[in-house]
Amino acid sequence: MTESDGYILLALFLVPLGTGVLLMLTPSRERAAVIGITGLSSLAMFVLSVYVFAKYSFTGAQFQGVLAITWMENVGLLSEKGMQLKVGVDGIAAVMVLLTGIVIMPGTWVSWKIQDRMKDFFILLYVLVAGVYGTFVMLDLLFWFFFYELALLPMYLLIAVWGSTRKEYGAMKLMMMLIAGSVLIFTALFAMFNELGTGSFDMTQYFAAHFDPTFQKIFFPFIAIGCGTLGGMFPFHGWSPDGHAAAPTAVSMLHAGVLMKLGAFGIIRLGFQMMPEGGAFWAPALIVVGITAALYGAVSALRQTDLKLMTGFSSVSHMGYVFLGLGTLNVIGWNGAILQMFAHGIMTALFFLLIGGMYDQSHDREIPNLSGLARQMPIWSIFFVIAGLASLGLPGMSGFVAELHIFIGAFRAYPIIGGLAVLTAAITATYLLRMFAAAFFGPLNPRWSGLKEITWTERAGAAVLVGAILLLGLWPSPWVDRIAPTIIQSIPGVTL
Amino acid sequence: MFDRLPLPSQFDRIIVQGGIAATLFGVPVLVVLLALLIGNRIEAPELVFWLDATVVLLGALGAVFLRNLVHAALALIATLIGVAGIFLLLANEFLALVQILVYGGGVVILLIFGLMLTNAQDDPVVTDGSQKPFAFGIAAILGGLFVAAVIDANWGAQTLSVVPFRDFGARLFRDFLVPVILVAVLLDIALTGAFVNARRSSDEDAMVPTGQDAEARS
């Protein structure tokens, strides 16, 4: 990746922002124009994301495509290189950028079904996406936080206006918890700025800073809990099932698929990369939290009857693996954690896409009511089963590759925890298969004889996501080749 | 309105009572100060200062402790005139003049008019608020702190310089021209505001319910 590719990275978040502006200028009755603009824009984002992923050279420097535009310096508290619009990706960010690109394209496609204020929906959605991209590529602490918040705030309106089932409650709860988390991040961020003392928000200086160990031990939990709240970390996951259940399809996809990863990404960037000793100190806690969440989410999901709530708890469980992987502090576990971020993102986006495609017609998500749907919607069912199999860690699909790494990493660190993690995979299989048997198979509930197959846009979106699932599951090398050197190179304190 | 003004007989009473009070407080102070002056413990300007300070403080105490509103306002006059004296002692005749003119001539009259306009029932019993003890404590602490700070500080070399009228005017209208203009605007706005506020607005008259509204309400 060359210097000029920095402009591609800028484009990553400028494209959605620009699309948002363009949409504002488009009359909302021109649905065709809105669909055209968003279709092109999402395709552009997808292509750019794939480009960034493909061009990231895993033998090159740690951060590639670095481009800095100074915004403010030598003013007030700031000194040289005070605040810059500095972009650049490492292997982890490249994977996350790809994930965002893969999720937003189907997310856009399925949102064309929205009848009520579609244009406004897309404006907010694209602002959110700009925030997500910005967070992944930003190398300036303050801009990082700016984009992080930019990714969170539209969520409230998106859920409260376009959501379903207790949407005001879900939106408020989600927003309150995430903002509370942001407060912690902000505190830690300025504590670090103060501790660094060079008057700069340039992240690379923080990576090399070697803060005082006591400082790290105090402020690492701020980051871990603050970002962990967004990542659905137990016991701060309360917003996740309710929020997911309330959100509209595309928002659920993006939120569970990408935004939760933003939390874990924050823990890596601000936590482990800047405060490695603090991270090492708190890693056992992360492991405990991770395995608890994995088991807890899986067992809770056994008893859920709402399809989206079940998926929400499933997300809690799968994100537990991520934290478990991070806590192992070895390269395999970390590799697994990041692969799991990607794998879970794709798979859960697929889940929500499909649930949305069904719910739009049936307005019922209660699993016991949905008997024999496979007769009415065979293609939908096949996609759903694929998503479920990926979720339960079937080899050959993305989930397995990620989970295998996490299991092995956990076994390297704490064999008992590793055993529990493998057991969790079996529980995951249990709740998913119970759901399949109850919802898709068996005799058709006559209530659903009017249901139609999902639309072509939904099929296309699902196909894109399934393609990603299978690609990672069958040929993980492109991902591992980018992630592993980055971890070895850039995460101090993570051993082989 | 004018029937609420103090009657001449009441003025007499005020003058008599005030005179007795001033004598009771003032004479011992005067005696002590004179003794100190004669004993060469203080100089003449200091004598004047202490006398003036006594007036200022007694007036201030009167203003905050007297129960009768009118008495309090009159005590304020004593204080303000005393402050003018202090300005004279500080060799600033201009300010002393302004103090007398603005305060004595303007503000106090305004306050007394205010009193008259608002004191509907002719009751002099305006007791103090319920938080008087707190107020006393806080004021004592703050005053004590100020006093301690003043005594504690080292003021360095001091010169007593007379401020000539001419220089003062030049400084005021040359260097402080913009603030002066701003203050002028402020005054203007404040007076307009005061007028607007105090005026019985036509809106209120219009608020009197008419037509169907009134019927509906009744």
Next chain:
Amino acid sequence: MIPIENFLLLAAVLFAIGFYGVLARRSAILILISVELMLAGAAINFVTFATYLDPVGFSGAVFALFVITVAAAEVGLALGIVLRIFRERQTVNVDEVDSLKW
């Protein structure tokens, strides 16, 4: 020469007395009177510093002038408000003027 402390102490005590008055009095007019006392204390300080410590610029004196001016403006405005309150509520007792609450 009168020591500077004399003036400053006088100003401090005057200020404190006015302070007490603001907090303790119930009539709006009397509170205004107490505010005048505090302003007078502050003005004395300004002039004292101008005279003793700033023999050429005497900025403090200029500020004292401003204080007097602003005080006059303030009294005028405040009285307007007090009259207004009196007209609305038939009282100038600040304890009874409590529409600022929840």
Next chain:
Amino acid sequence: MGMEQVWVLPAILAGVFVVVALFNRLLPHRGDFLAILGMLAVVALVALVLLDFQGAFVGGHFDPAGTNVYAFDWLTIGHDFFTIQFSTFVDSITVVMLVVVSFVALMVMLYSVGYMHGEPRYGWYFALLAFFTAAMLTLVISGNLIQLYLAWEGVGLASYLLIGFYWERRTAAEAAKKAFITTRIGDVGLLIGIILLWRATGSFDIQTIIAAARSGAIDETYLTVAMLLLFAGAAGKSAQFPLHVWLPDAMEGPTPVSALIHAATMVVAGVYLVARFSPVFAEVLVARDVVLYVGLLTAVMAATMALVENDIKRVLAYSTVSQLGFMFVALGAGAVTAAMFHLFTHAFFKSLLFLGSGSVIHATEHQTVEQLGGLRRKMPITTLTFVVGGLALAGVPIFAGFWSKDEILVAVNEGAALPVYAILALTAGLTALYTTRLILLTFFGEPKNQHAFEHAHESPPPMLGPLVILAALATVAGFVALDGVGRALGFAGGIGEILYLSSPHHFEFNAMLALASTVVAVGAIGIGWAYWSGTAERATRARLWAPELHQLLVRRYYMDDLYQALINRVILGLAGVVAWFDKRVVNETGVDGGAQLLGFFGYRLKFLQTGKIPNYALAMAVGLTAIVLVAFGRQ
């Protein structure tokens, strides 16, 4: 095409799967010919591989450790630190498995053309068969444990989808779920075992691990645990106690699928795995004993349950479980050759029996023996082939099962305690007994359901062809054990010479033991004939004699009930507690409670706002004083 290119075999079928699964609606005959052509190609290529293997073997340059052809690095972290290298591995066990899998799969596909004719999702069915076969072939040629696990779960998925093929039936959906979850529990053990082995050796390569284990580099307790976990996976896949409950229910799938997956190939994957690791099991005797006794228990339990079962396919399923138990007993006794030999013969005669039962079901649309009977008059060829399969299963001399079962008994006689041998011989007798019962009640006697009987007809040629071929094989497959036959096929010394891992093992024919087992088998057949050939009332006599025992067997030793209770009470109960905890404690107390607490404080605090100016002024004054105090104090 030699042993180096075996990866081509699954690749062909994977391609067939993709094409047929996606485009079966566009293809004539829904693409069934593609699957069959692909399968034929695979069988032909397997023959080539066999020739290559034979050439190498006879030429003496066959490496007993197999031929390891590294294909590619699947993924690698940090230069050799952690590498998963997909590779193929061919040795004698692999070759046997390749022959069995490809041949039975071809038979089943041909049979399915007739059996599944006119079914909905016909093309999808063939796609799944191709997928299953590809995964199974990958499994047996894997040189790497992760690759093996991948294929292992792949066959599990195919099994799940095929058991649930008729998913409109609630029972089929439930059976598929049960099969997947039960095997998944075993797979937890397998995966942990794999990771433990990696942890000890730093490699996923099977031969590297075996070499490390044999060199004693791994702590014995550690190795025992790892091997037991591997065996847990094998037990799940091969339906061994206590994970055997899924296999009888798996009969909800189409019958050819039962023949292929749940009799001949997938369920023997566990046997294959343990056989593959038999050099390691030889090092850890505790684990080997566990294999032995679990196999023995399973064999006995399943055989007794088969005695009272009325569903033809379920009888065969129990029989499969029981025969798999035999194989594990052999493995536990250290006789890999015997186990693999039995696997080989069992694949033919059991798939024959299943396909035969499928023929019956196809003809009558009934599958419980209470509705059948006397079918030999309507379906002579099916009856004949079924009887051949039954004789092979019962262990009557000259039929395939006789040779392999005898080999197992010989091995157990040498390698295990006498009671084990006695129980196993008795179980062999039970096998003959339930086989006799099944054949008598189905094909002989009077028809119990006249309507079904009249409706019955002989099956079409596409179904009969495989039956006949398999019947022939079920008769002669055992002969490969004989020295002369082996030499004629190019393997001097017969199968015993080939199927060894650590040391050559001559096929042993102990005349005394053979005689004894023959007597047991024939005797059991006689008893069965005498008991069940009469009227229905006679057949229920034993049931009336010991109703509790009968009930115990019918209820499958209450294992299913136990599991159901475990799931309902313990697991779902725990889930309920956790869900309750999440709802009440985490959400309503933690999150909402936090919000309400703040709201409560806010409600209380609002009364600080008196609205009275003096109060505010006092507060300001206090603040001002405090600031001055601090400022003064700092000087």
